[in-house]
Amino acid sequence: MCCFKKGGFWNTLKARWYQKGLKYSTLPKTALDIILPETKDCKTFLDIGSGCGTFAIPLANVGKKVTAIDPSRAMVEILNEEIKNRKIKNIKTINASWGEVKVKPHDAVICANVPELLKSKDFLRDISMPVLKGFNSGWAKKMVFLIGAANPNADKFYYKELYPVLFNKEFPPKTDYMETYNALHSFGIFANINIIDYNFDQPFDDMEDALEFWKEHLGVVTEEYDEKLRRFLKRKLEKRNYGLIARFRKKSAIIWWRKV
Numbered sequence: 001m002c003c004f005k006k007g008g009f010w011n012t013l014k015a016r017w018y019q020k021g022l023k024y025s026t027l028p029k030t031a032l033d034i035i036l037p038e039t040k041d042c043k044t045f046l047d048i049g050s051g052c053g054t055f056a057i058p059l060a061n062v063g064k065k066v067t068a069i070d071p072s073r074a075m076v077e078i079l080n081e082e083i084k085n086r087k088i089k090n091i092k093t094i095n096a097s098w099g100e101v102k103v104k105p106h107d108a109v110i111c112a113n114v115p116e117l118l119k120s121k122d123f124l125r126d127i128s129m130p131v132l133k134g135f136n137s138g139w140a141k142k143m144v145f146l147i148g149a150a151n152p153n154a155d156k157f158y159y160k161e162l163y164p165v166l167f168n169k170e171f172p173p174k175t176d177y178m179e180t181y182n183a184l185h186s187f188g189i190f191a192n193i194n195i196i197d198y199n200f201d202q203p204f205d206d207m208e209d210a211l212e213f214w215k216e217h218l219g220v221v222t223e224e225y226d227e228k229l230r231r232f233l234k235r236k237l238e239k240r241n242y243g244l245i246a247r248f249r250k251k252s253a254i255i256w257w258r259k260v
Contacts, residue, residue, distance in 0.1 A: 013216055014074075015078055018051065020203055021203065023203075024201040025054075027054065028054055030198040035110070039108050041142065042142055045107065045109070046110070047112075048110070050093075051072075051079070053083075056079065057079075060088050066090060068094070069093075069094040071096060071098075076093050079093055105141050110145045110147070113252070115148070115149075127140055130259065138259075141259065146180055146254070146256070147255075148255070149175075149176045149252060150177055150196075150251040152173045154174070157246075157248070158232070158246075159218075165232065166220075181255055191257040192255070199248065207233065207234070210237060210244055210246070211226065
């Protein structure tokens with residue numbers, strides 16, 4: 001859920017949009033339906049790239065003790081608000097990039113939708129190592145769960161249609177979970193894979209809110225694309241009683257293995 005550098009991708013505006021979209025997402029339930037049955041013996045979770053609590057909050061709600069680490073101040077502030085409002089006692093938040101702080105090993109590690117880490121052999125090697133007493137290694141005592149995109153040609157926010165219209169070029173393909181899986185395979189880890197499909201719809205107050213969303217995510221500062229975007233979004237967005245909504249269907253891979 002984050003660009004894993006301090007400051008990074010998630011400003012306050014984007015973080016608030018993500019929080020709103022999370023309320024319509026089936027990702028947490030879909031993924032945890034796979035994760036929870038495998039972690040009955042895991043009491044502590046380290047959530048790396050926790051965002052505003054996509055997994056930390058539902059894990060805490062079923063009694064797990066969670067350490068949530070994220071480099072985005074905006075995301076951590078939202079998570080802290082949720083913790084306070086819901087009176088959650090079993091989540092500890094850390095606003096830091098991975099590697100900036102020392103974290104003790106937890107029973108299970110989850111890292112979801114953090115491309116920079118899921119592509120990093122150093123990170124994958126670190127979380128794959130056994131936990132050795134007296135050494136800063138391993139991070140996960142029992143289980144590791146990595147969640148990443150499952151289709152390199154998948155669309156994002158209608159970019160496959162928008163890029164040719166706005167920028168006169170195709171939306172480029174992205175790396176997917178196979179890069180992570182192959183790196184783990186090279187370390188001698190033969191992980192399990194579950195492919196999941198889920199909704200991650202995005203609500204908007206009105207057309208101006210939606211227009212600002214796309215301009216912010218596309219990195220468009222000027223008004224030169226406003227009219228084209230408006231026409232496009234009028235065709236795509238559904239009207240709701242409270243405003244508008246964009247329907248998004250996503251596919252991800254859960255890569256997981258038991259260490260002991």
